[in-house]
Amino acid sequence: MKKFLALILALVMSLSLVACGGGETVEEDNADRDASVVFDNNSDTVDITTLDPAKIAEMKVGFIFLHDENSTYDLNFMRAAKNACEEIGVEYLIHTNIPEGQECYEAAAQLADAGCDIVFADSFGHEDYLIQAAKEFPEVEFCHATGVRAHTENLPNFHNAFASIYEGRYLAGVAAGMKLNEMIAAGEFTAEEAKIGYVGAFTYAEVVSGYTSFFLGARSVCPTVTMEVTFTGSWYDETAEKEGANKLIANGCKLISQHADSMGAPTACETAGVPNVSYNGSTLSACPNTFIVSSRIEWTPYMQVMIGRVAKGEKINADWTGTIANGAVQLTEINEAVAAEGTVEKIEEVKAELINGTRHVFDTDTFTVEGKKLESYAADINDWGDLTGETEVIKDGAFQESLYRSAPAFDLQIDGISLLDTAF
Amino acid sequence: MNKQNQFHIVKRGAMPWYFGWLVRGIAIVLALLVSAAVTTILTGEDPLQVYATIFHGAFGTKRKAWMLGQNMAILLCVSLAVTPAFKMRFWNIGGEGQVLMGGLATAACMICLGDKLPNAVLILIMVIASIAAGAVWGVIPAIFKAKWNTNETLFTLMMNYVATQLVAFFVIVWEVPKGAGKIGIINQTTEAGWLPVIGGQKYLLNILVVAILTVAMHIYLKYSKHGYELTVVGESERTASYVGIKVEKVIIRTMLLSGAICGIAGLLLVGGTDHTVTTTIAGGRGFTAVMVSWLAKFDPLVMIFTSFLLVFLDRGAGEISTVFGLNHSFADILTGIILFFIIGSEFFINYKLSFHKAGKEEKHV
Numbered sequence: 174m175k176k177f178l179a180l181i182l183a184l185v186m187s188l189s190l191v192a193c194g195g196g197e198t199v200e201e202d203n204a205d206r207d208a209s210v211v212f213d214n215n216s217d218t219v220d221i222t223t224l225d226p227a228k229i230a231e232m233k234v235g236f237i238f239l240h241d242e243n244s245t246y247d248l249n250f251m252r253a254a255k256n257a258c259e260e261i262g263v264e265y266l267i268h269t270n271i272p273e274g275q276e277c278y279e280a281a282a283q284l285a286d287a288g289c290d291i292v293f294a295d296s297f298g299h300e301d302y303l304i305q306a307a308k309e310f311p312e313v314e315f316c317h318a319t320g321v322r323a324h325t326e327n328l329p330n331f332h333n334a335f336a337s338i339y340e341g342r343y344l345a346g347v348a349a350g351m352k353l354n355e356m357i358a359a360g361e362f363t364a365e366e367a368k369i370g371y372v373g374a375f376t377y378a379e380v381v382s383g384y385t386s387f388f389l390g391a392r393s394v395c396p397t398v399t400m401e402v403t404f405t406g407s408w409y410d411e412t413a414e415k416e417g418a419n420k421l422i423a424n425g426c427k428l429i430s431q432h433a434d435s436m437g438a439p440t441a442c443e444t445a446g447v448p449n450v451s452y453n454g455s456t457l458s459a460c461p462n463t464f465i466v467s468s469r470i471e472w473t474p475y476m477q478v479m480i481g482r483v484a485k486g487e488k489i490n491a492d493w494t495g496t497i498a499n500g501a502v503q504l505t506e507i508n509e510a511v512a513a514e515g516t517v518e519k520i521e522e523v524k525a526e527l528i529n530g531t532r533h534v535f536d537t538d539t540f541t542v543e544g545k546k547l548e549s550y551a552a553d554i555n556d557w558g559d560l561t562g563e564t565e566v567i568k569d570g571a572f573q574e575s576l577y578r579s580a581p582a583f584d585l586q587i588d589g590i591s592l593l594d595t596a597f
Numbered sequence: 598m599n600k601q602n603q604f605h606i607v608k609r610g611a612m613p614w615y616f617g618w619l620v621r622g623i624a625i626v627l628a629l630l631v632s633a634a635v636t637t638i639l640t641g642e643d644p645l646q647v648y649a650t651i652f653h654g655a656f657g658t659k660r661k662a663w664m665l666g667q668n669m670a671i672l673l674c675v676s677l678a679v680t681p682a683f684k685m686r687f688w689n690i691g692g693e694g695q696v697l698m699g700g701l702a703t704a705a706c707m708i709c710l711g712d713k714l715p716n717a718v719l720i721l722i723m724v725i726a727s728i729a730a731g732a733v734w735g736v737i738p739a740i741f742k743a744k745w746n747t748n749e750t751l752f753t754l755m756m757n758y759v760a761t762q763l764v765a766f767f768v769i770v771w772e773v774p775k776g777a778g779k780i781g782i783i784n785q786t787t788e789a790g791w792l793p794v795i796g797g798q799k800y801l802l803n804i805l806v807v808a809i810l811t812v813a814m815h816i817y818l819k820y821s822k823h824g825y826e827l828t829v830v831g832e833s834e835r836t837a838s839y840v841g842i843k844v845e846k847v848i849i850r851t852m853l854l855s856g857a858i859c860g861i862a863g864l865l866l867v868g869g870t871d872h873t874v875t876t877t878i879a880g881g882r883g884f885t886a887v888m889v890s891w892l893a894k895f896d897p898l899v900m901i902f903t904s905f906l907l908v909f910l911d912r913g914a915g916e917i918s919t920v921f922g923l924n925h926s927f928a929d930i931l932t933g934i935i936l937f938f939i940i941g942s943e944f945f946i947n948y949k950l951s952f953h954k955a956g957k958e959e960k961h962v
Contacts, residue, residue: 241924270925273779274878275871279664283919286658301782301873321774376776406769406778556774584776 214324214492214579218474218499219481221261228484232291234258234265234476235284237277237303239296241269244409245453246434250295250318253472260473261480273298281306285313291483293318293476296408297379307331314489316479318472319379321556321580324491334475335579336495339386340527341468341502342452343534346390347523348466348507348516349428349450353395355513362427364397370421371402372414372431372438376595378553380404382574382581383432386534387450388590393539394519401426403593411435420593422447439464448511455505465512466520467505474500492579497528535572540587547572552582604952617946621892624942625906628935632914635934640921647917654916655909665908667800667870670807671862673904675879675886677807677814677897678731678858681851683887684818684895686831691738691753693883694760695731695856697876699863701764702730704874707783707790707867708771719790720868727864728857734760735856736849743845757883764876782872792869803865810858815897827851859883892939910935 236254240247251267258265266287268280277299284292285306291314294303300320307315307328315331317323323333353367369391373380388400401421405413414437418429422445430450431438436459442449443460451460451467475495482489495501507517526532537547551562554577566573566582574583586592629651633644656662675692682689706723714722738752771780784790795801818824830837830847837844862882867874885907893899914931918924 241926266919267922268919268925272875272877274873274875276877282660282664283916286660287919297777298779298781301785304785305782375778377774378776380776553774 214494214575214577215490216494216496216499216501217478219478221477221481224261224481224484226262229261229263232263232480232484233287233289234263234480235281235287235289235292236265236267237271237280237284237292237294237299238267238269239271239273239299240409240434244434245436245451245456246408247295249453249469250472253476254293257473257476257480261477261484263480263484271299273302275302277302278305281315282309285310289313291316291479293479295319304328304331314479314483316476316489318475319580321578324578325555329488332479332489332491332493333579334479334493334495335575335581336470336475336501337497337575338468338470338495338502339382339534339574339581339583340497341470341504342383342387343390343393343527344504344520344524345430345450345452345466345468346387346392347394347520348512349387349430349448350391350394350398351513351516351519352448352465352511353391353398353428356427357395364395366425366427367395367398368424368426369398369400370418370424370426370429371400372417372421372429372433373402373404374408374433375406376404376592378581378584380432381585382583383452384430385540385583385585385587385590387430388587389534389539390523392589393523398589400590401593402590404595405433407433409434411437414438415441418442419445424593451505457506457508461508461510463511464508466507466516469503469505470495471501471503494575494579497524533571535574535583537567537570537572540589542585542587544588547585550585552577552584554578554582604950606948607951609947609949612946620946621939621942624938624945625935628910628938631938632931632934635931636917636921639927640923642921650917650920651910651913653920654913657916661912663798663800665905665912666804668912669904669908670800670804671866672882672885672889672908673900674807674810674862674865675859675882676889676893676900676904677810678855678862679883679886680814680890680895680897680900681818681824681827682735682855683890684824684831685827685848685851687739687742687848687852688750689735689738689753689852689855690750690884690887691735691756692859692886693879693881694753694757695734695859696863696866696879696883697757697760697764697874698734699727699731699860700867700874700878701760701767701863702726702860703790703864703867704771704780704783705767707872708780711784711787711789716789720792723790723868724864727868728860731860731863732853732857735852735859739849739852743848761876764874764878768875779875780873783867783874784872790868791872792865799870803869806861806865810861811897811901814858818895818897823847823850888936888940892943906939907936 238247238250242248266284271277271280273296281292281303293316295318297319300317300322303315303317304326307330311330316334318334320333323331349369357364357367371384373384384402391398401424403417403420405417414433414435418438418441421429428448429438429442432452439449439451439456439460442463447463448465449460449463450465453469455467457464475493479489547567549565550567552564552566553562554564564577572583574581633647636642636647637644655665675696679689679692703723706726710719734756738749738756741747741752742749768780772778773781792802826842826847829842830844834844866878871878889900889904889907892903911932914928917931918927
C-alpha cells in the first residue's frame with residue numbers, strides 16, 4: 174500500500190510541477206467586449222457558373238452530421254450537401270453519426286487531414302469542437318450551421334449560419350391556425366378548446382424561437398388558440414418524441430407540431446388521426462391523412478455561397494442568414510387533403526407581407542410576456558457562457574430576430590404557451 | 598442409423614509458447630481478409646486499396662499517428678486498471694463507470710473552481726478528485742463482494758449505468774447555454790484546469806503518464822507482495838486464507854487500485870485532451886479493456902501490443918467508412934468482424950476440434 178501511495182504521490186507531484194511550468198493565461202478584458210463586436214451578418218448568394226473549374230477540381234469539401242438519413246434534420250442537410258457539391262462539381266467527404274463531443278473535433282481534424290478546404294457541421298453542439306479545429310487548422314474554413322459564437326470568437330476561418338426559419342414556422346403556423354378554424358367551424362370542438370401541442374428537443378433559444386413563431390402564426394388567424402409544449406432532451410429520440418406527442422394528444426391538443434428530428438411525433442399523429450405540421454421536410458408519404466405542411470431550411474444556397482467564396486479566395490463573413498427571399502426558408506408542398514380550404518392563398522398573402530416588411534413575426538403588439546407588452550429586452554447575442562443578455566433587440570416595434578447574429582435569440586416565455594416540463 | 602456427432606471439442610494440453618501467437622496471427626489475417634471481402638462486395642473497391650486505407654487511417658499523417666498514440670494510451674490505461682482485479686478473478690467490467698466518475702470529478706473541479714484557484718493548485722485537486730472518484734466507484738462493489746459475496750460482474754456493470762446517469766444529470770446542471778443539453782469545451786478561453794502540453798504535443802503527456810503506469814503495474818504485479826497476494830486469491834481463496842492472506846482486504850485494496858487508475862484515465866481524457874464531459878466520453882473502453890487485458894493474459898507489457906492492435910484496427914475501420922463515403926456504422930461492422938476473429942482465436946488456442954470419420958482414425962485440427 175505504501176508503495177502505491179508513493180507512486181501516486183510521485184505522479185501527482187510530477188504533474189503539478191509541469192503544471193507550474195505552464196504559461197499563465199491572460200484573462201480577457203470583459204469591459205470593452207461589447208464595443209469590439211462587429212455584427213457581420215449577411216445573406217448573399219453566389220452564381221456558381223462563374224467559378225473557376227480548375228480551382229473546383231482541386232478543392233475538397235467535408236461534412237459532419239450529427240445523425241444519418243434516419244433523422245429528418247440530417248437528411249435535409251445531407252440532401253443539400255449532395256445538391257450543392259454536385260451542382261458545383263466539387264469532391265466531398267462526409268462523416269455521419271458524429272456526437273456533440275470530442276468526436277466532432279476528431280472528425281473535423283480528419284477531414285482537414287484528408288485535404289478538405291472547407292468543412293461544414295450541422296449541429297449546435299458541434300460548435301466548440303469546430304472552433305478547436307479551426308484554431309488548429311487555420312488554412313481550412315469551418316462553417317457551422319446553427320451556432321452562435323462566430324461573431325465574438327474573432328477567428329477568420331470560423332463562421333456561423335442559420336436561416337430565418339421563424340418566418341417559415343410562422344407561415345406553417347398560419348396553416349395550422351386555419352386548420353383549427355376549419356375544425357371549430359365543423360363543430361369538432363369550441364374555439365376555446367383550440368389547443369396546439371408541440372414536441373421540442375431542448376429549451377434554448379433555437380427551439381423557443383421556433384415554437385413561439387409557430388404559435389404566433391397560428392394565433393394570427395385563430396385568436397383563441399393556446400399551446401402546450403413538452404421537451405425530449407434529445408434531437409433524435411423516436412420513443413420520447415412519440416410519447417410526447419401522445420401525451421399532448423391525451424391532454425386535448427387538437428393539432429401537433431414538433432422540433433425534434435425523428436418520425437416519432439408525425440407517426441403518433443397519423444395513428445391518432447390528429448393533424449400534424451412537420452419540420453425539416455415533407456412527411457406526407459408516411460402520414461398521408463394527417464400531414465398538413467412542413468417548413469424547412471434549404472441549405473443548398475448557403476453551402477454554395479461558402480464553397481464559392483473559398484473557390485474565389487474571398488473572405489467569408491462571421492454569419493450568414495438564409496431568408497425567404499434568398500430561398501433558404503421554404504415550405505413544402507401543402508397536403509390539400511388535410512389542410513383547410515384557402516390555406517395556399519392565405520400563406521402566399523402572409524409570405525408577401527413578411528417579404529415586403531409590412532408584417533413582422535415577433536411584432537410586440539401581437540404578444541405579451543407576463544401580461545405586459547415587451548418594450549425592451551436585452552438578448553444574449555454575444556454568448557460568452559455568461560448567460561446574461563447584453564444586446565437590445567426590440568427595435569421598430571418588433572423583436573429583431575436573426576439581425577445581430579444568424580442563430581435565433583428569442584428565449585422569452587410568452588402568454589398563451591404553457592410548458593409541461595422544462596427539465597432540459 | 599445411429600448418427601454420431603461429426604466432431605467434438607477437446608481441451609488442448611500444453612502447447613509451445615509460440616503456438617498461441619501463431620493462432621492469433623492467423624486470426625488477424627483472416628479478419629483482414631473477411632473485412633476486405635465485405636468491403637469489396639459492398640462497395641466494389643479494390644481489396645488492396647482497403648488495406649492501404651486501414652494503414653493510412655492509423656499512420657497516414659503525423660496527427661493520425663499521435664491520435665493513435667493517444668487512443669492507445671487511454672485504452673491501455675483502462676486495461677491496466679482492470680488487470681489486477683482480473684488477475685484476482687474479480688470480474689471488474691465497471692471500467693466504463695469508473696472512468697466516467699473520474700472524468701466527472703475532473704470536470705466538476707474545472708467548472709466549479711476554474712476561475713478561483715491558480716492552475717497548479719487546481720490541477721492538483723483535479724488529480725486527487727479524479728483518483729478518489731474512480732477508487733470509490735471501484736471499491737463499492739468490492740466491499741459488497743468482500744463482506745457479502747455479491748456478484749461483482751453484475752454489480753460493477755450496474756454501477757456503469759449509475760455513473761452514466763450521474764454524468765447525464767450534471768451535463769444538464771452545467772449545460773451551456775441553458776437548455777442546450779451539452780457542456781461544450783470547459784474553460785475554452787482561459788484553459789483553466791487543462792493539463793499542460795509538453796513539447797507542443799497535446800497527447801504526449803497522456804502517453805508518458807500511461808507509459809509510467811504500465812511499467813509500475815508490471816512491477817506491482819510481478820515483484821510486489823501485493824501482486825503475489827492477489828494472484829493467490831485469484832487462484833484459490835481458500836489457499837489464500839490458509840496461508841494467512843486476508844482475502845477481504847486484498848479484494849478491497851485491489852479494487853481501490855483498479856478504480857483509481859480508471860479515475861486517472863478519466864482525468865487524462867477530461868483534463869488532458871477532451872476538456873469536456875459527455876456520457877460517451879469513455880467510448881466503450883471499459884469493455885474493450887477487458888479484451889485487451891485478457892488477450893495479453895494479464896501481462897501489462899503484452900497489453901501494449903494488444904491495445905495497439907485494437908486501436909490500429911479500429912482507426913483503420915473508421916478511415917474506410919470515410920474514404921469510401923459510407924455511413925459511420927460501417928466502421929462498427931468492420932470492428933465487429935475483427936473482434937469476432939480475435940476473440941474466436943482464443944477458443945482455438947485453448948481447445949481443438951476432433952473430427953470423426955466412420956471407421957477411420959480421429960483427425961485433429
